[in-house]
Amino acid sequence: MLYRPYGPSAWLIEDIADPISWATGLEKMNHPGVHEIVPAKETVLVICERAAHAEVGRLLEQVNPIAHHDGVREVIIDVTYDGDDLADVAERVGLSIEAVIHRHLAVQYTVEFCGFSPGFAYLGGLDDELRIPRRSTPRTRVPAGSVAIAADYSCVYPSQSPGGWHLLGRTTAEIWNVGRSEPALLTPGTTVRFKQVGP
C-alpha cells in the first residue's frame, strides 16, 4: 500500500488489491477530519480537513483493511432483456442473443465503485466474452433502469442521463431515490445478480 498527497487537503491510497476493504477500514476509524472516502478501480481518495492533512496521513498508516464478506448486501435485479443494443452486442462478440443473455445472467457481480452520476455503480465480474468498448457515439438520453455493459463492467442507469454503454435490457428496480434513508441501492461492495423476467 502506498499513499501520496493529493493537494493540501486530500490523500490518494494506491497499490492495493481491494480498494473497498481499505475504504471500509478507514470508515470504521471514524476520524472527524475525514470528509469523503472515495474508492475507485485501483485507488481510494481520502478528502479531509486541510488543518488535519498531516494527521490523516498518519492515520492511513494504521488502517486495517476490512474485507467485505460479513454483512455484505446481496441484491437481485429483475431484467427484461429487450435492449436496443442486444442484437449488435451479439454480433460483435460472435454469440447468439440467447447466449449473450445467458452469460450476462450466469455470473455474480460486485459493485467495485460508484461514479459518473449519483448511484451509478460499476459492476465488476462481467463475463470475459462480453467485454467490448463503449459505443463510439454515446446516446444523449438513456432511460433510468437501463441495464448495460461496457469494457469490464455491467451497470444499471440510476437516472436518465447521457450514456455510451451497450443497452441489454431494463429493470423496474429503483436504483437511486433521494427519499430513501439509503439513496443508492448499489453501494460499493454490494453483490448483484440479474434475474430474467422477460421477454
Added chain:
Amino acid sequence: MRYPAAALSILDVGWSTTIQDCGRVRFASLGVPRAGAVDRGAHDLANRLVGNTIEAATLETNRGLVIEARQPLIVATSADGRRHTLRVGDQLRIDAPTDGMWGYLAVRGGIDVEPVLGSRSHDTLSGLGPPLLLTGGRLPVGNDPRTDLPADLAPPRSAGSVVRVWPGPRADWFRLGLSALTGRTWIVQSDVSRVGVRLSSGAFERVRETTSATMPSEGLVEGAIQVTPSGEPIVMLANHPTTGGYPVICVVDPDDIAIVAQSKPGTTLRFRPA
C-alpha cells in the same frame, strides 16, 4: 409549510442562475458531486453581509438575474460587496463582477428551498437538488436569523492572477512534472462551466504511457488539474464529477480556486508552486 409565502419573484432568470450553498458532503462514494458555490469566498461574503451563516443558500448567477421583493428583504450582492434593503415591489438586478464570471445574491434568512441530501445546491451535472430556476418563479426565504448586521461593507477582494498549485498524484507521469504547467501563460477556453475550466493546450510529454487514452478512473477533488490526451489541462471546479479518467498533474490551492472559477474565457492564468 414553515414559510408563509414565497418571498421573492424571479422577473428574469438571467444566465446560468442556480441556488447554491456549501455543497453536498459525505456522498462522493455514491457518485454524488459536491456542487455548491464555485466561488465560496464570494458566497460566504454575501451571506456575512446580511448576517447569515455561510451555510445559507444564495443565488449564483453569471448575469442578468432580476428579482422583485414580495416582502421586505435585506439582501447583499457579492459583485459590489453591498447590502440593500428592499421594500415590497423593489427590484434588483444581479450580475457577476465586471472582471469575473459569477455573482451571488444573499438574502437575510437564506433561500429556503427543501434540502436534498443535506444541501440546497442545484447539481448542474446530475440535476440533484432544487430544480432549475425559471423566469416567473418564486422562492421562499427562511426566518430572520436574529443576528446583528455587520456595520462595515466588504473590502474589495484582491484578485490575484497567479494561482498556487500543489503536486498532484500523477505529476510524475509528465517529464517536466509541475513545471510543465508553471512555466508559461495559459488562456481560458470558451466552454467554462460550474464543472471545470479548460485551458489552452500545452506540451505535456508523458513519461508514462497508458495503453488507452485514459487510465483507470480515480477520485477527483476540487482544484484537481487533469491533463487530457490532447494536452489540455482542465481545472475541476465545485461541480466536478466524483471520479475521472485523466491523470491529475497538480491541485490548485483551495484559497486560489476562486481565481480560476472567476476567469472569463480568453483571459490568461499563470500558476506557481505553492
